[in-house]
Amino acid sequence: MLDQSATDAFVEFERVQKSYDGETLVVKDLNLSMPKGEFLTMLGPSGSGKTTCLMMLAGFETATHGDIRLAGKPINNIPPHKRGIGMVFQNYALFPHMTVAENLAFPLEVRGMNASEREKKIKRALDMVQMGAFGGRRPAQLSGGQQQRVALARALVFEPELVLMDEPLGALDKQLREHMQFEITRLAHELGITTVYVTHDQTEALTMSDRVAVFDDGRIQQLAPPDELYEAPQNSFVAQFIGENNTLEGVVAELKDDIAIVKLDGSDAVIEAKAVNVSKVGDRTRVSIRPERVETNPERLQSNAHTLQAEVLEFIYMGDIYRTRLRVAGNENFVVKTRNAPDVARMTPGQTVQIGWLPEDCRALDA
Structure with a gap:
């Protein structure tokens, strides 16, 4: 298992709270630290606070209270595009008017990379997800599974140190979903990428993660490796929710x-x-x-x-x-x-x- 001591924490939430109306807290006093290279899943029912935590880490939501740090630096006031984080969404969020290669080129152009360097990185990213032959196609010409691979390649193309995934396999059928679970886990570990993955699917969480944070009512109910969560639940909610x-x-x-x-x-x-x-x-x-x-x-x-x-x-x-x-x-x-x-x-x-x-x-x- 990966060392998870706070001293070498790569991602840190310290006493983080989030309220949308100034009264109700959807995230309550969250403390969480992740070492570099860990694959951590935030698991919980709808409304438990897991996606809000992911969006605060991405920069699309602002914490009402507390600090979020990346590699030791506070990122609360840094805009999303300057955090250097890769994102994969359930709806793929690909540009429909661009080809697959153009979709992957976009984050590289934003970072001011020259054309030959861009080409190398696009080829490498597409090969990683077995989509090397599809660079000239548009998203509408691809199946759901192929679009999800392209979305994954786009998140990895600029070689981020942190990738966030929000229910990325929710729209896929069971067999393809299971195949992609193994693909994503393999890539994350091979490339040494720190990954925060959000899902409400417990099987997905158990099969993919180094550790799982089980959310309910805005709090982490238990944070542990998958086998410990299943074999040694700490409360009735975790026991009922996992398996x-x-x-x-x-x-x-x-x-x-x-x-x-x-x-x-x-x-x-x-x-x-x-x-x-x-x-x-x-x-x-x-x-x-x-x-x-x-x-x-x-x-x-x-x-x-x-x-x-x-x-x-x-x-x-x-x-x-x-x-x-x-x-x-x-x-x-x-x-x-x-x-x-x-x-x-x-x-x-x-x-x-x-x-x-x-x-x-x-x-x-x-x-």
């Missing part, structure tokens, strides 16, 4: 070091969970457990596993996995994912089964 997640509600009956003993609602069951976001006995909690961590084969349950009775409500064959919806402790949307394998039995609605999981795989979070 599929089961929750069982209850009350903390006992706290022992970092273990919470939880009495589940609608059941006599008592389970153990990591005490992540509870502080005292009597606290309401949501216990979080991932669908793939739940075992449905009694023979494979370990001796220290929790076991609960469950009723099968729905069994769906999905090719590589089975997805089973169960009623567990009053929750009718408890999902289990099991791999499609000879030793995994198919279940039928109405069947009663015993399920189980290890205490270390569940987390007692805020209610």
Whole structure:
């Protein structure tokens, strides 16, 4: 992983706030630092503040309070075109009356580069995105995926140290989107470009990023590498927003070091969970457990596993996995994912089964 200490921070937000009306804060006291070469994704639902942060970094919005620094220098009062930042938007923002090569030449002309140097850089950028043969075409003659490659090449052509991407793959179909995710990540790492990527697509964030900042209500709820976000969410919002997640509600009956003993609602069951976001006995909690961590084969349950009775409500064959919806402790949307394998039995609605999981795989979070 990249070193993220503040001393070598390349991008910094310090106590940044943003309000459009002078009353409501859409970004609340944001502190964030990124080292050079990191690929950081800002992830969150609509209205969570992620795009506003990107636009303040680009210079299209001004922070109401706080400082934004690039390579140690404050940039709050520097206009967008003087920040030397590459931008890629969802709608491509290509000039329709210009050819692909002319679109790429534009940022170079603005920087006063001579014709032969421009030509070299345009060729290199188009080759990087496998669009070398398309320099003479206009955007209307290209598919959506090709236009997005050109938009990416234009952001990279002047070799910026920082590239910002706002939902750049939102308009593409699933297969092309997945292909472009790998292309963008590969290019960013090969070229050593610092990248800030905004999306509301959690799969995109998990597959592309060095770290992910999960936004909600104008604040970063958790900032961590993808595997840590998924395996160790710090609160209920992150647990629910990242991947599929089961929750069982209850009350903390006992706290022992970092273990919470939880009495589940609608059941006599008592389970153990990591005490992540509870502080005292009597606290309401949501216990979080991932669908793939739940075992449905009694023979494979370990001796220290929790076991609960469950009723099968729905069994769906999905090719590589089975997805089973169960009623567990009053929750009718408890999902289990099991791999499609000879030793995994198919279940039928109405069947009663015993399920189980290890205490270390569940987390007692805020209610």
